Amino acid sequence: MPHTSEDTIMTSKKALLLVDLQNDFCPNGALAVKEGDQVIPIANELKSHFEHVIASKDWHPSDHTSFVDNHPGHKLFELISLNGIPQVLWPAHCVQHSKGSEFHPTLQQSGIEKIIYKGTDKNIDSYSVFFDNAHLKDTELNNYLHSLGVEEIYIMGLATDYCVKYTALDAVKLGYKVYVIEDGCRGVEREEGDAAKAISEMRDVGVEIINSADV
Ligand code: VGL
Ligand code: ZN
Numbered sequence: 001m002p003h004t005s006e007d008t009i010m011t012s013k014k015a016l017l018l019v020d021l022q023n024d025f026c027p028n029g030a031l032a033v034k035e036g037d038q039v040i041p042i043a044n045e046l047k048s049h050f051e052h053v054i055a056s057k058d059w060h061p062s063d064h065t066s067f068v069d070n071h072p073g074h075k076l077f078e079l080i081s082l083n084g085i086p087q088v089l090w091p092a093h094c095v096q097h098s099k100g101s102e103f104h105p106t107l108q109q110s111g112i113e114k115i116i117y118k119g120t121d122k123n124i125d126s127y128s129v130f131f132d133n134a135h136l137k138d139t140e141l142n143n144y145l146h147s148l149g150v151e152e153i154y155i156m157g158l159a160t161d162y163c164v165k166y167t168a169l170d171a172v173k174l175g176y177k178v179y180v181i182e183d184g185c186r187g188v189e190r191e192e193g194d195a196a197k198a199i200s201e202m203r204d205v206g207v208e209i210i211n212s213a214d215v
Pocket of ligand 2: 119
């Protein structure tokens with residue numbers, strides 16, 4: 001059968017992935033990312049360009065192993081080894097059902113067809129929206145994208161140097177064509193320059209770094 005233009009559209013299905021646009025990652029939040037709220041208008045604008053829009057939520061139980069309060073004697077933002085996996089000790093954030101775990105109030109939720117929850121297991125952190133940090137368990141995201149026939153993922157959100165980065169790296173490994181919308185991301189910058197480093201690491205493995213105006 002001859003190929004029609006419809007076939008062409010079918011073979012390059014795209015999805016927009018909005019990473020962790022939650023109160024706790026915005027100014028005044030528990031793990032505030034500088035200018036985190038400034039990416040929300042970009043998310044609102046970009047949504048209309050995509051047939052599929054998926055959002056993630058960092059969604060921790062209050063006794064989560066990434067919270068410094070659950071490690072007496074250790075310091076905030078300290079890097080420890082937890083069951084052989086590196087773990088930064090964060091302030092308690094995105095506790096399930098808390099105000100801080102809600103989407104930022106200016107995020108327009110219309111068009112978000114699916115929410116993926118991560119970091120739900122108290123024993124292991126999960127930066128990537130695909131897998132936990134040890135790649136032991138996956139979320140629903142990969143299966144969901146496969147079921148839609150999505151092959152290209154456009155990623156933006158918080159934070160550049162953690163959840164955006166690890167999501168993009170996993171997406172490349174899983175075989176997706178991956179775009180990261182740089183002006184739609186902001187970094188934690190636990191160490192100065194971390195966000196820029198994350199951008200180069202992503203670029204090095206084949207992620208295309210673009211701006212929202214290019215979408
Ligand atoms: C994140 C640190 C801890 C993120 C989540 O969304 O980038 N960072 N939990
Ligand atoms: Zn977290």
